[in-house]
Amino acid sequence: MDGMSTLRNRVETHPIAGSLGAVVTGVDLSRPMDAHTLAELRTALLDHLVIFFRDQALTPATQLAFARHWGDIHLHPFMTGMPDQPEVLEIRKTPADKRNFGGSWHTDQMFSPKPAMGTMLYAKQVPSVGGDTMFSNQYLAYDALSDGMKRMLARMNAVCVGDKKRGGVSRKDFNAATIAMTTVEPPKDVQTTSVHPVIRTHPETGRKSLYIGNHVHYFEGMTEAESQPLIDYLRAHSVRPEFTCRFPWQNGSLAFWDNRCTQHFAINDYPAETRVMHRVTICGDAPF
Numbered sequence: 001m002d003g004m005s006t007l008r009n010r011v012e013t014h015p016i017a018g019s020l021g022a023v024v025t026g027v028d029l030s031r032p033m034d035a036h037t038l039a040e041l042r043t044a045l046l047d048h049l050v051i052f053f054r055d056q057a058l059t060p061a062t063q064l065a066f067a068r069h070w071g072d073i074h075l076h077p078f079m080t081g082m083p084d085q086p087e088v089l090e091i092r093k094t095p096a097d098k099r100n101f102g103g104s105w106h107t108d109q110m111f112s113p114k115p116a117m118g119t120m121l122y123a124k125q126v127p128s129v130g131g132d133t134m135f136s137n138q139y140l141a142y143d144a145l146s147d148g149m150k151r152m153l154a155r156m157n158a159v160c161v162g163d164k165k166r167g168g169v170s171r172k173d174f175n176a177a178t179i180a181m182t183t184v185e186p187p188k189d190v191q192t193t194s195v196h197p198v199i200r201t202h203p204e205t206g207r208k209s210l211y212i213g214n215h216v217h218y219f220e221g222m223t224e225a226e227s228q229p230l231i232d233y234l235r236a237h238s239v240r241p242e243f244t245c246r247f248p249w250q251n252g253s254l255a256f257w258d259n260r261c262t263q264h265f266a267i268n269d270y271p272a273e274t275r276v277m278h279r280v281t282i283c284g285d286a287p288f
């Protein structure tokens with residue numbers, strides 16, 4: 001018998017915090033993936049919400065090939081992809097940039113009618129220290145709410161806006177002053193405001209989670225002034241330290257987060273250094 005032909009990846013998960021996040025070992029993401037390994041990775045993602053891989057040697061093409069196993073690839077309406085690989089977005093921050101991409105707690109594309117199912121971020125060049133990314137478990141955030149608050153939020157929807165900051169400044173103008181990455185006005189046919197339930201149910205696990213992030217401008221049927229105190233409360237609650245983990249990157253690390261039950265935050269603490277990441281986002285369904 002040829003032992004090699006039956007050799008499978010040995011997928012092991014190693015949690016990095018009590019709340020969420022696990023490093024997965026035993027997988028080379030640059031190689032074709034068998035159905036068994038993929039099923040194990042799906043279980044790891046659903047159990048740990050964000051999974052991390054170390055020491056991966058990926059090109060934009062092999063990163064994309066791995067991502068395609070999970071669904072269709074989402075093209076960002078505001079940011080321009082890599083010239084020869086438009087599905088891959090290069091996130092680059094240099095000492096000239098004052099702000100960073102993803103530098104506030106959020107969940108990706110909450111402004112679109114079908115926000116991302118997940119995002120895969122691959123580290124090409126990381127600073128000598130700093131540039132970690134934080135994640136927060138939104139199942140735990142929901143579970144920790146009182147019954148009264150859960151009942152109230154169950155009837156509420158959030159109006160989520162992508163092309164404007166609160167106060168009306170366009171994302172393009174806001175970024176132009178502070179981020180060198182190209183931000184464009186989205187095409188006219190792309191929906192940049194969407195209404196989503198504040199409590200959503202995960203389509204695969206059936207669990208409820210709090211669905212809040214920096215795209216939420218106000219609650220449906222209320223004014224911004226009425227909404228703001230509750231938005232502030234929920235955003236602070238949703239990222240309590242015991243709901244979070246923090247991932248220190250190395251060159252060759254890949255993070256894959258389930259965007260349906262987490263938030264994340266890219267820490268901007270490396271003013272004199274450059275950080276380059278390659279990001280692929282997988283399409284999701286309408287939240288319910």
Ligand SMILES: O=C(O)CCC(=O)C(=O)O
Nearest residue numbers: 101102108119133266279
């Ligand atoms: O650069 C990071 O660590 C995360 C940026 C971000 O928010 C994203 O890729 O969705």
Ligand SMILES: [Fe+2]
Nearest residue numbers: 102107108264
């Ligand atoms: Fe993000």
